[in-house]
Amino acid sequence: MIEMFWPTPVLRDESPWTADELAALRDFAVERFAHHKAHPQEHGLPEVDTRLRLQHNLFHPQHEELAPEVWGQFKSWVNDLYRGYLREAHGVRNANDLQIQARCIPVLNQPGRRAQPHYHHTCDHVLCLYLDCGHGRSPPSERDWAVGDGELILQDPRPMAGFPFWEKVRYIETRPGLVVLHPSRVWHETNPFNAQGTRVLLVVTLRVASHNYCELYTELGSPGRPAPQLDSQLKPRPALNSAERP
Numbered sequence: 014m015i016e017m018f019w020p021t022p023v024l025r026d027e028s029p030w031t032a033d034e035l036a037a038l039r040d041f042a043v044e045r046f047a048h049h050k051a052h053p054q055e056h057g058l059p060e061v062d063t064r065l066r067l068q069h070n071l072f073h074p075q076h077e078e079l080a081p082e083v084w085g086q087f088k089s090w091v092n093d094l095y096r097g098y099l100r101e102a103h104g105v106r107n108a109n110d111l112q113i114q115a116r117c118i119p120v121l122n123q124p125g126r127r128a129q130p131h132y133h134h135t136c137d138h139v140l141c142l143y144l145d146c147g148h149g150r151s152p153p154s155e156r157d158w159a160v161g162d163g164e165l166i167l168q169d170p171r172p173m174a175g176f177p178f179w180e181k182v183r184y185i186e187t188r189p190g191l192v193v194l195h196p197s198r199v200w201h202e203t204n205p206f207n208a209q210g211t212r213v214l215l216v217v218t219l220r221v222a223s224h225n226y227c228e229l230y231t232e233l234g235s236p237g238r239p240a241p242q243l244d245s246q247l248k249p250r251p252a253l254n255s256a257e258r259p
């Protein structure tokens with residue numbers, strides 16, 4: 014008997030947004046991306062011998078106050094979609110009770126650019142909403158598969174000797190309106206964007222911040238400086254009802 018113990022649930026679906034709404038989200042992502050490049054923020058990155066990029070979160074108030082009308086619906090849709098995914102993919106019965114944290118970043122690719130292989134740390138899942146995939150793209154059947162055009166590539170991180178190595182990679186053809194949600198641990202990349210225009214997407218990294226051991230953690234502080242109390246130390250933890258206990 015062969016049981017599938019650890020399949021990786023990946024959501025791939027059509028989002029509900031109209032062309033006008035996708036355009037509004039696209040314009041916001043493009044403007045905020047340009048603003049971030051022009052006004053890089055300073056924050057306490059660790060001193061390591063590695064080049065780290067500054068990041069931001071479009072869900073912060075200073076960005077949201079500039080967002081289009083559809084932004085609130087977009088955020089609410091992300092929330093519902095993620096809870097539905099957790100319920101369906103992982104059998105989380107009390108998904109609506111979870112505290113969810115999120116970070117939203119705009120991603121822009123000019124022709125020739127790609128996302129290098131990576132996974133996401135500090136979060137559990139990643140949601141991508143594609144807003145603009147350029148124009149003048151060749152149909153997938155006519156592409157040189159070794160070059161491609163902006164496909165999302167997901168790689169099963171588990172090692173496997175020999176056969177069937179090519180099935181460890183899954184290609185997802187991207188188009189405006191497509192949403193993909195996958196575990197953050199999955200290594201992924203994109204083929205170079207080989208069409209004209211600009212490739213634009215919104216990426217939301219998501220994490221579950223309750224009903225797990227996150228609430229038990231305390232800060233150690235730095236040498237000579239007492240640790241501040243975390244919110245979770247000040248507030249009593251809500252009790253689980255009997256239906257929610259593992």
Ligand SMILES: [Fe+2]
Pocket residue numbers: 131132133139201
């Ligand atoms: Fe990514």
